[in-house]
Amino acid sequence: MKRYLFSAIGTTDPIRDFHDGALLHIIRYFSPDYVCYYMTKGMIDIEEEDIKKEGVDRYLYCLNMIKKVINKDFAVEVMRDEKMVDPSDMDVFYRIFLQKINEINQKANEETNGEYEILLNVSSGTPSQKATLQVIATLGNDKIKAIQVKSPHKKANPREDNEKGSLIKDVWETNDDNGTNVENRTNISEAKNFIKLATQREIIKELINNYDYSAVYELLCMLGSDEHLKSLVKSAIYRLEMNLNQIGEGLSEIENNNFIVNVGSDILKNVEYILGLGIKLKKNNYTDFIRGITPIIVDLFERACIKIDKNMINSICDDVPKNMLGKKRYIKNIKLDKIKVYDSNLLTFLNDKYLGSGGFREGEVSSSTYLLIMEYCLNNNMPKINQDEYDIAKKLRDVEQNVRNIVAHEIEYMSDEKIKEITGISAKKIYNMIVLFANYCNMKIDDEKLESYNRMNCYINDYLDKMFI
Numbered sequence: 001m002k003r004y005l006f007s008a009i010g011t012t013d014p015i016r017d018f019h020d021g022a023l024l025h026i027i028r029y030f031s032p033d034y035v036c037y038y039m040t041k042g043m044i045d046i047e048e049e050d051i052k053k054e055g056v057d058r059y060l061y062c063l064n065m066i067k068k069v070i071n072k073d074f075a076v077e078v079m080r081d082e083k084m085v086d087p088s089d090m091d092v093f094y095r096i097f098l099q100k101i102n103e104i105n106q107k108a109n110e111e112t113n114g115e116y117e118i119l120l121n122v123s124s125g126t127p128s129q130k131a132t133l134q135v136i137a138t139l140g141n142d143k144i145k146a147i148q149v150k151s152p153h154k155k156a157n158p159r160e161d162n163e164k165g166s167l168i169k170d171v172w173e174t175n176d177d178n179g180t181n182v183e184n185r186t187n188i189s190e191a192k193n194f195i196k197l198a199t200q201r202e203i204i205k206e207l208i209n210n211y212d213y214s215a216v217y218e219l220l221c222m223l224g225s226d227e228h229l230k231s232l233v234k235s236a237i238y239r240l241e242m243n244l245n246q247i248g249e250g251l252s253e254i255e256n257n258n259f260i261v262n263v264g265s266d267i268l269k270n271v272e273y274i275l276g277l278g279i280k281l282k283k284n285n286y287t288d289f290i291r292g293i294t295p296i297i298v299d300l301f302e303r304a305c306i307k308i309d310k311n312m313i314n315s316i317c318d319d320v321p322k323n324m325l326g327k328k329r330y331i332k333n334i335k336l337d338k339i340k341v342y343d344s345n346l347l348t349f350l351n352d353k354y355l356g357s358g359g360f361r362e363g364e365v366s367s368s369t370y371l372l373i374m375e376y377c378l379n380n381n382m383p384k385i386n387q388d389e390y391d392i393a394k395k396l397r398d399v400e401q402n403v404r405n406i407v408a409h410e411i412e413y414m415s416d417e418k419i420k421e422i423t424g425i426s427a428k429k430i431y432n433m434i435v436l437f438a439n440y441c442n443m444k445i446d447d448e449k450l451e452s453y454n455r456m457n458c459y460i461n462d463y464l465d466k467m468f469i
Helices: 022-030 041-054 058-070 090-112 127-139 168-173 191-209 213-223 227-240 253-259 268-282 286-291 293-308 312-316 336-342 344-353 367-379 387-409 416-423 427-440 452-468
Strands: 002-008 034-039 075-080 116-121 144-149 186-188 317-324 327-334
Touching: 002 022, 002 090, 002 127, 022 034, 022 058, 022 116, 022 144, 022 186, 034 041, 034 058, 034 090, 041 058, 041 168, 058 075, 058 168, 090 116, 090 127, 116 127, 127 144, 127 191, 191 213, 191 452, 213 227, 227 253, 227 268, 227 452, 253 452, 268 286, 268 293, 268 427, 268 452, 286 293, 286 387, 286 416, 286 427, 293 312, 293 367, 293 387, 293 427, 312 317, 312 336, 327 336, 336 344, 344 367, 367 387, 387 416, 387 427, 416 427
Parallel strands: 002 034, 002 116, 034 075, 116 144
Antiparallel strands: 144 186, 317 327
16 A cells, blocks of 8 residues: 655754654654655745755755665655745645645545555644644545654653754764664544544534434434434434324433423323424424414314313314324314203304304314304403403414415415515414413413423433543
């Protein structure tokens, strides 16, 4: 396998304090077939001083000498950047280095048919140069490896230049790394894997915070992630899909409290459904939000009528079995004879409302029927309903009638602006009215419950951080 080395040149190259600089040390232990090093204006000036003084520059001299030590010839390419006088500009280095490394990558692929490595020296040069090469190594393909070289002193390199003023030949001769039993101070930087993992973690967190649990789960399966983390995300998927019976699988009792609201079983499904509508809203999924309001409006209106008189709905309706999605469910069918027995004035009221269409008819109770019953109760000063509560119900029914029917029966894009244009109110306000009316029906959806999805996300993200550490 051929190796291609790219490096910046720093003040500790080629030799400092009687030891290899990073460039020379990498060559010594990795034996590359090609070396390309980059020089700023400051490094070029040092090179020119060498040539004036000794007729040879220190970098090429030492590279030629190391060839003899490792008993291997290699090609050398020098990038002299006369215009680079500010070695702290990472943006500029990124463009220059990336372009050159891409050229090396293409060259290596052509020469070796894919059997090669590109080594990046991340220990020479300025902090900006080293950081740039580390980023390129992290984002690059698996052929690219970041190589770091530890200081021979196990701490920062000394600022004193003991070799200053010495001839380069003497500097080479006094290089202790040319001796025997010398420590190999190179290693392949693990920062690439660390940064890759950190990047993956942040991507996963972003998806979680955007409630894209299915995308997170697919990503975790692809990465071969921790099984319990996948269980947590799967439970979040179940919750958003309203598959509440499956949420507890793989979770402890304590964890369950973070994945479902703590309310009575009689209203759990309703509260979770409302919170799920809130997630559709947060994701700007206005079409699905509007499509989803009818089931909860019907349920809340029924509960409002039961709150007025707990016997009312059962007194005027029959529970009729209906097969839906392979399951037997019961729906409320309103009956004229039962209404007459319960309250003949209510039947008269309903017939008057449907006078133009031949009077009120029996059938499955809709939100419009429940709203008429609430209107009747309000007009007759029945307790547990007031004008404000009825007005909210009326607005919700108007939204359902004017907007929901559009998206339910037509292929129609829906935006918040379009909802405002049709109803005069925003989707957020519609959602707030649903929450308000749910609280009128004693569901007590407070701020803690409204934040329960974010609390669940925090729990998953905290577990992700622990796993990452």
